[in-house]
Amino acid sequence: MTPARDLRSVPYRSPVAFSAAFGVVRIATLAVACLAALEADGQMPRRPQPGERGFDASVPGGNPRDLDGDPLAGDDDPDLDADRAITRLLARWFPDPVDPSTSLEEPDIREPGPDTANFPNSPYTLPRGWVYLETSPLMYTTSVRGLQTATYNWEYLLRIGLTDRVEFRFFGNGLTAAAAGLGDGATSGFSPLVFDTKIHFSDEVPEWFMPATGMEVYVQTPWGSPAFDVGTQPGIMMLFRNSLPWGIEAEWNVGVVGDQASGDAVGFTDAVQWAFQKKVAAELTLFVQGFKNQAALPRIADQTVLGGGFIKTFGRRFAVFGSWNAATDRAGPASTFQLGGAGAF
Numbered sequence: 294m295t296p297a298r299d300l301r302s303v304p305y306r307s308p309v310a311f312s313a314a315f316g317v318v319r320i321a322t323l324a325v326a327c328l329a330a331l332e333a334d335g336q337m338p339r340r341p342q343p344g345e346r347g348f349d350a351s352v353p354g355g356n357p358r359d360l361d362g363d364p365l366a367g368d369d370d371p372d373l374d375a376d377r378a379i380t381r382l383l384a385r386w387f388p389d390p391v392d393p394s395t396s397l398e399e400p401d402i403r404e405p406g407p408d409t410a411n412f413p414n415s416p417y418t419l420p421r422g423w424v425y426l427e428t429s430p431l432m433y434t435t436s437v438r439g440l441q442t443a444t445y446n447w448e449y450l451l452r453i454g455l456t457d458r459v460e461f462r463f464f465g466n467g468l469t470a471a472a473a474g475l476g477d478g479a480t481s482g483f484s485p486l487v488f489d490t491k492i493h494f495s496d497e498v499p500e501w502f503m504p505a506t507g508m509e510v511y512v513q514t515p516w517g518s519p520a521f522d523v524g525t526q527p528g529i530m531m532l533f534r535n536s537l538p539w540g541i542e543a544e545w546n547v548g549v550v551g552d553q554a555s556g557d558a559v560g561f562t563d564a565v566q567w568a569f570q571k572k573v574a575a576e577l578t579l580f581v582q583g584f585k586n587q588a589a590l591p592r593i594a595d596q597t598v599l600g601g602g603f604i605k606t607f608g609r610r611f612a613v614f615g616s617w618n619a620a621t622d623r624a625g626p627a628s629t630f631q632l633g634g635a636g637a638f
Contacts, residue, residue: 372396372421380422389421389456396420396457400637401609403576407635409450410604410614411580412588413544413566416507416532418493419454426451429633432466437620437627442474446484448633462489464511469521482518487511497536504533509546525559527551528587541571550587562586576606582616597621598629610637 372384375397402425405417409427419425432446447467455461466484473479489511497505513526530548537543545567551559564587570580583599602616615632 375422377422379424383421383455387421387456387459389458396422396454399609400424402612402635402637403606403609406604407612407614408452409448409633410612410635411544411568411570411582411602411616412584412598413546413568413582414491414509414530414532415544416493416505416534418458418460418491418507419452420457421454423454424452424638425635426638427633427635428467429631431630431632433630435627435629436472436474440475442472442477444472445470448484458493460491462491462511463487464489465517466521469518471520480520482520484521485513485515485517485523487513491532497534499536502535504535507532509548523552525551527559528564530564537569539571541569544568544570564588570604576608578604580604580616582618600629602631611635 372380375381375384380396398420400419400423405415405419407425407427408414409429427450429446429448432448434441434444434446436443446469449463449465449467451463453461464487468481469484470481471479489509491509492507494506494508495503497503509528509530509532511528513523513528515522515524528548528550530546533545535543535545545565547563547565549561550564551561564585566582566584566588568580568582570578572578579601580603581599581601583597585597598618598620600616600618602614604612604614606612611634613632613634616630618629618631619627
């Protein structure tokens with residue numbers, strides 16, 4: 294069977310945009326190094342404490358780790374004697390001097406919150422031993438005339454906190470069905486597996502308007518149904534988060550993503566994602582979002598998309614989320630609908 298046409302197989306490539314995006318990544322990395330040097334010299338402003346501006350644990354994406362103002366405390370790692378076996382094991386395999394007090398607590402879906410609820414990813418990582426399972430049983434993308442047929446996905450993301458600032462992740466668009474069209478019949482199968490890691494570099498410093506910073510690196514493998522195999526696709530994203538007035542939180546990512554569309558050649562393009570979110574009720578957050586060229590993970594691609602949605606948490610363990618999005622250019626679908634949930638373990 295001829296594979297269904299996928300927008301990711303016809304990527305937009307811009308050498309100038311690639312160079313610019315790569316430059317942004319290098320500048321951001323240098324900035325993180327400078328911040329670390331300032332912190333070591335004692336010139337950095339005091340980090341926000343719980344209850345102060347810059348630390349809002351009630352908003353998905355909040356900082357779950359630095360509870361005592363000293364992220365390098367805890368040389369005598371209490372995780373080595375944690376009640377949970379996975380936390381003890383990870384403390385031995387991945388020693389890390391970051392304050393591990395949160396990793397001894399029960400997992401909480403509200404902080405740092407699910408990543409697949411919106412397009413950008415948070416720079417904050419899961420504490421050591423925490424596990425998030427995120428899944429969207431409804432991910433429906435309408436057709437694009439002459440370019441792409443309507444597509445259904447059941448995507449998933451498994452996140453594991455290896456240390457308090459390093460997270461290992463498995464992602465995939467999961468069960469996928471593409472409608473007949475463009476000269477091909479209907480196609481179904483499983484989309485390729487993605488190996489992913491996220492690293493937290495620094496917390497937010499509101500006094501300097503310096504965002505919380507992290508980095509995500511992933512590789513989409515060819516391990517899936519042949520109809521959806523688009524080759525090996527690497528990607529790297531710099532992740533940022535700022536606290537704004539009126540309780541608004543801004544998350545934004547910039548980076549480059551690859552596409553092995555033909556043969557062994559891998560082309561690259563820039564990608565940008567953003568979201569503004571605000572808590573409007575006890576456990577309800579609303580957001581508006583968008584991206585250019587691709588979401589933070591290889592989900593919807595080669596478009597410019599705007600939309601909005603919600604995140605509803607139910608205590609510490611469970612959350613549901615949904616969004617409606619639409620393309621702003623002729624290469625994108627009229628609509629994309631998402632409805633999913635996440636659990637903390």
